[in-house]
Amino acid sequence: MADMTAQPGKEAEEKKIDGRLNRSVKTKAAIAAAFLDMVDEGILSPTSEEVAKRAGVGHRTVFRHFEDMESLYVMIHEEIHRLVWPLIQEIPVSTPLEERIKLLVQQRTRVYKRISPFRKALFARYWSSPVLQKMTKEDEKLSRTLLLNILPEAKALTKSGVETLDALLSFDTWLRMRELQQLSETQTRNVLTEAVSGILLPGGKGKSR
Template sequence: MEYRQTDGRMQRSERTRALIVQAHVDLLREGVLKPTAALIAERAGVSRRTLWSNFRDMESLLGSTVDHWFRLDDELREEIDPSAALDERIANFCAERERRLVNIAPAARAAVLGEPDYVALRASREGHIRRVRTDLETTFATELEQAPDPEVLLDAMTVAVSWNAWSLMYDDHGYPADRCRRLMEHALHALLG
């Protein structure tokens, strides 16, 4: 009997934690870039005490929210055939990158504000950079192997498809996502052509 009670409590706790993280994600998607614990708790339909009994501090809540965004990013990732023609790989890579950047945009905007204060947000940025570099290395392995300076080419491609470049075009210039994708394609063609 004790086991079932503990198991039930753990399931309720996991549901509560998921509700809190989803509330945080929803607020970020709505443009609330620095939601307070009170606002997150209210959105989740729990008390602040419940929020803090499930997350010891803001760092742990942010860590769980970052994990949520990484899972969403995983769902948007697709394998690109590295043996396909270069034009096809660039088009597929940039289409996938557009989906992923549009998805991560609310979290990335919020992270910029909180990175100086939270390790989880700095680690998230580093994780996303590692992912994009790995994706570039896999998709464009042939071109990197043939490049006179593969590391410089990889760095240049990373810049071209980075969140920072996307945000400059999408947020600062107000370009629609499809134009940002075309600009990214153009940059990769210029670097790899």
């Protein structure tokens, strides 16, 4: 009889714990979404007070969750992926190489323009966050895989040729051209297309092993 009365109490306690966990996850998701929205609007370093107001939660709640920034970064990273994937369209290998190069450059520049505020906002935090470092490296590996899938001709390059191609099509190169060299979007696409074509098209560099 004691066991029968203890079971309902245990179930009630488990439901209570599950409820708290669900609320915690929802709250953290709201905080992450608020952070992303503000960054997307150009506020690259929102304060916890600003995030709390946007998320509709108390400042202490935000501060408590900000203590565990690593898990917030995971949520932010997942949300960024959700925004970016629709911009990554399949480019058939059967498409002529010259056209694939143009399409890949256009695709990369669209993606980089979309993620630029988020990468800027998280850059300062990168050096102190093992999670951000891990996720960024994973993203770079994925980016390289997509590059080699779209431009399999790159596999015939020297190692230096592949590394040069990967660097040319990186976010860092795009950001430098746009921010420091102050090139327009069109100029940036043209420079990258010409540089990649110079490596991969007949007569370009990097062909010999």
